[in-house]
Amino acid sequence: MSDIQIKIDRITDILRRDDGISGAMHYTEQISWILFLKFLNDFEINKADEAVLNGKEYEFVIRKDLRWENWACPKDENGKLDVKRALTGSDLIEFVNRTLFDYLRKFKNNNNDPKSLKYKIGAIFEFLDNRIASGHTLREVLDIIDTLDFQSSDELFELSHIYENLLKGMGSDGGNSGEFYTPRAIIKAMVETVNPQVGETIYDGAVGSAGFLVEAFEYLTKPEKKSKYSASEWETIQTNTFFGQEKTSLGYVMGMMNMILHGIESPNVYKGNTLTQNIRHFQEKERHNIILANPPFGGKEKTQIQQNFPIETNATEMLFIQHFMKMLKVEGRAAIIIPEGVLFQTNNAFKKIKQDLLEGFNVHTIVSLPSGVFLPYSGVKTNILYFDRKGATSKIWYYDVTPPYKLTKNKPIAYEHMQEFVELFKNPNKRNQTNGKSYEGCNDWTVSINEIIDYDISAKNPNKIVEIEHLTASKIMSKIRSNDLKYKSLINEIEKEIHG
Structure with a gap:
């Protein structure tokens, strides 16, 4: 130690x-x-x-x-x-x-x-x-x-990682503190797949402990990249790259401290409720190239907040999706974590927002995360939703993250569980281009927009579907009689054992 x-x-x-x-x-x-x-x-x-x-x-x-x-x-x-x-x-x-x-x-x-x-x-x-x-x-x-x-770069680097563990421990403490911490393995995979570049702005409307912005900074400042930057590029990274808002005072303090300890001297992150902004008023100059976020979900917003959005709903996650859609620049790309219910629910507001998303944006990738990713503070099943502002959706590539063990507080998700996804994301030619059953252990599939019914875009892994045998009525009765005889035979044997 x-x-x-x-x-x-x-x-x-x-x-x-x-x-x-x-x-x-x-x-x-x-x-x-x-x-x-x-x-x-x-x-x-x-x-x-x-x-x-x-x-x-x-x-x-x-x-x-x-x-x-x-x-x-x-x-x-x-x-x-x-x-x-x-x-x-x-x-x-x-x-x-x-x-x-x-x-x-x-x-x-x-x-x-x-x-x-x-x-x-x-x-x-x-x-x-x-x-x-x-x-x-x-x-x-x-x-x-x-x-x-703090003037020693080595000591500052080490302290930044120790602080990250403090934030992780705070999340494990339960209560609402979990909202401030997203597992680093997931953040790392999301940052690598959106591939930020110098000169692009990166935005998180629900900063929490700033895990996404910190990881993006570390991605941009890897030694082999940092050594090639000019003074003006370094100035851009420090002062005009990272943007965001955080509603809670605790989250804001944690996020600012985390960014500063990791070397971001001047992040454009402010304390405030992102959802109080009327998204109808956003202009292109206020939008961002990249959006990375894990917004709060399961909350209910008041009517006053809902009026800031074209499609009113009290579901926090659906308001955030509308916000991120409006905050994305032309040609921009987004990766956000959402609860699974967003994908399959088809009530009026959910359906209309997904219709706008699919028709106005290119929803190109959906990642199904395993249950237990956010334990111990939430057991909600989640997904990563990727979209860019480059036209309408034509097809969606799905990936099902399947760790070899059940995730628990003491056995969390690891980056190695995300590696195949990252590899396939970067190499589209290696992906499964069909929506049919492929082979045992295949974790990805592709769905054409024409196959999507009623805007249900939930992840249904065809490789995990159990084949259903359709039997005639007479065969079903025959199976029941056969099973009935087996049960009677077992009961007779048990009774013989009991009575000697």
């Missing part, structure tokens, strides 16, 4: 003892804001050093007395913690709650540029509270986090 992992584990153990912390959601949230402020301090120091080398002066975002080095862990002349200036106990809690948080929250109100660092800091702290009740607990945590070096 690495030194950083040991430190993070120590912090979670310390926080579990605090009266203000209840479960993984709370301690992950609290670790997040403290890590963020330490990262921000190291980030600004690094920027200041770069400015000096260029003969310039850096203007700090955080005022001097409220920088990490002056309140969290002030040092003496020997570089050790200055115990005279380092607050603890009730003094520390009062300072954080009344002075520090109040100062950071005002950043958003005092700044009109949503892309600025100040605005993003204000947005993060606007709905965030310090839940740590004991100042002595907080002092312990600050002292440990102070030893982390």
